[in-house]
Amino acid sequence: MNQPIKIKNEGDAFEAIERFLAGDAFPEGIVLEGWPKLKIRLVGEKFHSSLTPSVMKSFIELQNLVYKSYAIAQYDTEDTRRLSKEERDELEIEVKVEEGSAIFEIDLQDVLIKFAEKAGETMPPELIVATILGLGVLWAGKTSYTAYLNYRKDIRASEAKTEEQRDVLSSVEAMSKQETARLEILTKLLVSQPKLQTVNREAYDTRTEMLRGFSTADEATISEIVVPQDAAQELVTNARRKAVEKRLDGYYRITRVDSSNPDVFKVKVRRHKSLDEFEAVVEDTSLTGDKKEILQYAEWERTTVYLSINAKEMDGEIKQAVVLDVVRKDPPD
Secondary structure, three states: OOOOEEEOOHHHHHHHHHHHHOOOOOOOOEEEOOOOEEEEEEEOOOOOOOOOHHHHHHHHHHHHHHHHHHHHHHHOOOOHHHOOHHHHHHOOOOEEEOOOOOEEEEEOHHHHHHHHHHHOOOOOHHHHHHHHHHHHHHHHOHHHHHHHHHHHHHHHHHHOOOHHHHHHHOOOOOOOHHHHHHHHHHHHHHHHOHHHHHHHHHHHHHHHHHHHHHOOOOEEEEOOEEEEHHHHHHHOOOOOOOOEEEEOOEEEEEEEEEEEEOOEEEEEEEEOOOOOEEEEEEOOOOOOHHHHHHHHHHHHHOOEEEEEEEEEEEOOEEEEEEEEEEEOOOOOO
């Protein structure tokens, strides 16, 4: 009889991810036993069994990542407003402060178990396994944090203007052979699971903001990775992610047509069977007058049309959208 696979540490998680990628089935699923945990140690006069506002903000950023991860998995959006109070309460993290020190521990096991229970209502079992393993590694894995720090190190080294800056960056721990191999496995998982890829993009900004908060300490240790204050401050400089370009093709309701400006034809659209709404510019060069009339008719008659949309999105918000094509056809039931 098959037994559930026990995940006690990051190594177990990566072994299971490899098996998933190889096509192995998990008939009995996985069982989390003490994993994942994110442990942070801060050194400095301000940090003795206490939280400063900047450190509190770092943990709030991690909480927001958990909420965004759930919104992406369940609702296919980074907009956490979709979450109910019950969902928020069940996914709330708990930060434990060890007495007499500045060591913080976030046990994410219970959060992932709740996540799996909720997602199990809509996701097939094998997808839940991949999602839980991927989220655990992205939220708290040493491999993902080391990869982030090394990526930022390379970026800042290319931007550095002084030898002093380069010396500061040299203190950042390089990836080991084991971590490099694990990163390759994680990359394959992200490619196979687009929603995890979206979570990974969100996790980039979360790590940046967490590190920014921890940079007020003389030294921060995150998932066993030691980062001196000057290195942390250097790494977070100019680190905010830019808007991501993506296609949002699908069925939409046209809620408003704006042709008041003769040079710019705009529409406000709402995704089919969703409350998500945003404004888009209609591409002049590719859309004929007939197709613009279809948009106008769709607004008047409150009918649904299929739109090809190119958009730039960041933090769950559409920053820019362009309608490239429009087709009047019935949506699926």
